[in-house]
Amino acid sequence: ATRAHTSYTASSSLGCSSPMELPSAASSPSTYKLVDTYKKAAATAASVTAYAVLARGMARELLPPDLCAVVSWGASLVRGHLQPPPAQRCTIVVKRLDGYAINCANFNSFYDDVNEYLATRIDPQSMRRLCLSGTGARKVMSMDSGDSMTDVFEGVQFTWTSVSGDGRKGPDSLELTFDAEHTDMALGRYVPSITAAVEQTRRRDCALKIFMNEGLSWRGISHNHPATFDTLAMDPPTKQAVIADLDRFLKRKEYYRRIGKAWKRGYLLYGPPGTGKSSLVAAVANYLRFNLYDLDLSEVRYNAALQKLLISMPNRSILVIEDIDCCFSTHTLVSSSDECLNILSLNANMEWQSITLSGLLNFIDGLWSASGKERVIIFTTNYKDRLDPALLRPGRMDMHIYMGYCGWEAFRMLARNYFLVDDHPLFPEIQELLAEVEVTPAEVSEMLLRNEDADIALLGLVEFLTPKKQGKKDSVKIHLEKTSVVHCARFCLMD
Numbered sequence: 001a002t003r004a005h006t007s008y009t010a011s012s013s014l015g016c017s018s019p020m021e022l023p024s025a026a027s028s029p030s031t032y033k034l035v036d037t038y039k040k041a042a043a044t045a046a047s048v049t050a051y052a053v054l055a056r057g058m059a060r061e062l063l064p065p066d067l068c069a070v071v072s073w074g075a076s077l078v079r080g081h082l083q084p085p086p087a088q089r090c091t092i093v094v095k096r097l098d099g100y101a102i103n104c105a106n107f108n109s110f111y112d113d114v115n116e117y118l119a120t121r122i123d124p125q126s127m128r129r130l131c132l133s134g135t136g137a138r139k140v141m142s143m144d145s146g147d148s149m150t151d152v153f154e155g156v157q158f159t160w161t162s163v164s165g166d167g168r169k170g171p172d173s174l175e176l177t178f179d180a181e182h183t184d185m186a187l188g189r190y191v192p193s194i195t196a197a198v199e200q201t202r203r204r205d206c207a208l209k210i211f212m213n214e215g216l217s218w219r220g221i222s223h224n225h226p227a228t229f230d231t232l233a234m235d236p237p238t239k240q241a242v243i244a245d246l247d248r249f250l251k252r253k254e255y256y257r258r259i260g261k262a263w264k265r266g267y268l269l270y271g272p273p274g275t276g277k278s279s280l281v282a283a284v285a286n287y288l289r290f291n292l293y294d295l296d297l298s299e300v301r302y303n304a305a306l307q308k309l310l311i312s313m314p315n316r317s318i319l320v321i322e323d324i325d326c327c328f329s330t331h332t333l334v335s336s337s338d339e340c341l342n343i344l345s346l347n348a349n350m351e352w353q354s355i356t357l358s359g360l361l362n363f364i365d366g367l368w369s370a371s372g373k374e375r376v377i378i379f380t381t382n383y384k385d386r387l388d389p390a391l392l393r394p395g396r397m398d399m400h401i402y403m404g405y406c407g408w409e410a411f412r413m414l415a416r417n418y419f420l421v422d423d424h425p426l427f428p429e430i431q432e433l434l435a436e437v438e439v440t441p442a443e444v445s446e447m448l449l450r451n452e453d454a455d456i457a458l459l460g461l462v463e464f465l466t467p468k469k470q471g472k473k474d475s476v477k478i479h480l481e482k483t484s485v486v487h488c489a490r491f492c493l494m495d
């Protein structure tokens with residue numbers, strides 16, 4: 001019966017319902033030979049299986065139980081050698097903290113971090129039961145106790161299981177299980193990646209603040225400036241360079257530690273009023289999710305106050321000093337750097353000495369090298385040429401960013417933001433006008449804001465720019481006329 005069945009299966013695999021119905025091509029000698037070989041092999045395999053089953057049955061009947069056990073042990077030994085051993089598993093238990101730690105303000109245990117992280121990885125479709133918690137519109141998903149889910153990191157599977165402590169067995173916990181060969185990776189990269197991802201989400205979700213100095217302390221209000229790098233109209237390569245620099249800065253913790261420098265970055269923004277320097281400061285804060293500390297130096301009367309303010313700035317913050325050219329008197333600007341350093345020494349007797357720019361920078365360097373990390377300093381000015389050369393020295397401010405008049409690309413960004421348009425019949429005319437007149441992005445924004453209808457607003461912009469172009473031509477003409485009058489007068493005198 002086995003042979004008959006096998007031969008049927010073999011022929012059916014060739015696409016025929018029975019051996020009698022072989023197609024005409026099968027009548028060739030080579031096809032017959034192939035089918036014959038296949039049949040023989042299948043028949044042999046079936047016979048061997050049948051004999052093995054028979055032998056096993058007979059052995060069970062005839063051999064004493066002890067001998068059976070020895071044979072079965074031998075067989076499992078052989079199987080063990082042939083098959084790879086099951087991978088060793090490792091489990092890390094993450095316990096929920098309670099008592100003192102949980103009452104600690106701003107304390108986030110790793111258990112909370114993991115829960116927040118898993119909420120972003122959970123696939124509701126694959127879970128039989130889901131827990132929902134949270135207040136208001138913000139709901140957080142988590143596993144019910146006893147459930148498991150799998151997370152894949154760098155190609156390795158990590159299984160998380162929620163274990164209930166039930167109050168008696170200890171606190172609730174989350175168990176992380178994985179192949180033991182990946183233990184180093186789990187502790188060295190996977191676990192830190194969870195903390196980093198959660199911190200990033202928390203930063204993104206928490207409202208930013210801007211602090212202003214009042215006496216010896218900072219007063220903060222929420223910072224809802226809508227400027228982002230997407231809304232900012234500026235020369236595209238410069239924008240890309242700023243974003244790349246910020247990204248590099250964030251990633252370079254190890255680098256700054258290795259070279260022994262404070263983990264900080266300085267930017268000098270310069271350009272005419274209304275070109276977006278303050279907007280860029282806001283965009284940087286929104287991009288990094290760092291709070292702003294807007295330092296008004298006219299409020300700082302003595303060095304100890306400045307020291308206190310700078311020390312009380314937390315990590316991951318931006319110190320902004322606007323219109324830096326107006327903050328220091330001409331007298332202090334010409335001071336030598338040594339003098340500047342002395343002025344800002346921490347000697348209490350010197351408290352009433354005035355503050356200088358390069359002194360301030362040395363002071364910040366010294367303070368922030370000793371403590372603090374991920375700090376950004378931004379200075380803005382409308383007049384770069386009025387600045388103390390000490391500030392412009394290479395290595396002082398890491399990047400000098402020019403915020404200029406509104407060019408064609410910057411205008412297109414504004415038009416896209418305001419009207420969602422990439423093209424318009426008035427664009428060629430506007431492009432020509434922008435190439436000739438100096439107009440700030442603030443002026444262009446103001447014109448675009450005047451009407452919600454793109455046609456009317458863009459026409460308004462053309463009408464605003466045209467007289468400026470005419471005025472420029474007239475002033476050039478007047479200048480040329482004046483020059484020719486002078487030449488003429490000289491010529492007459494010589495005559």
Ligand SMILES: Nc1ncnc2c1ncn2[C@@H]1O[C@H](COP(=O)(O)OP(=O)(O)OP(=O)(O)O)[C@@H](O)[C@H]1O
Pocket residue numbers: 231232233234272273274275276277278279280382403440441442443445
């Ligand atoms: N580059 C820009 N991109 C988008 N909007 C801009 C830009 N520049 C200016 N604006 C608009 O003009 C307003 C004023 O700009 P902002 O205060 O950023 O300029 P500023 O260079 O800091 O000026 P000031 O030197 O007078 O402080 C902004 O609120 C914004 O609406």
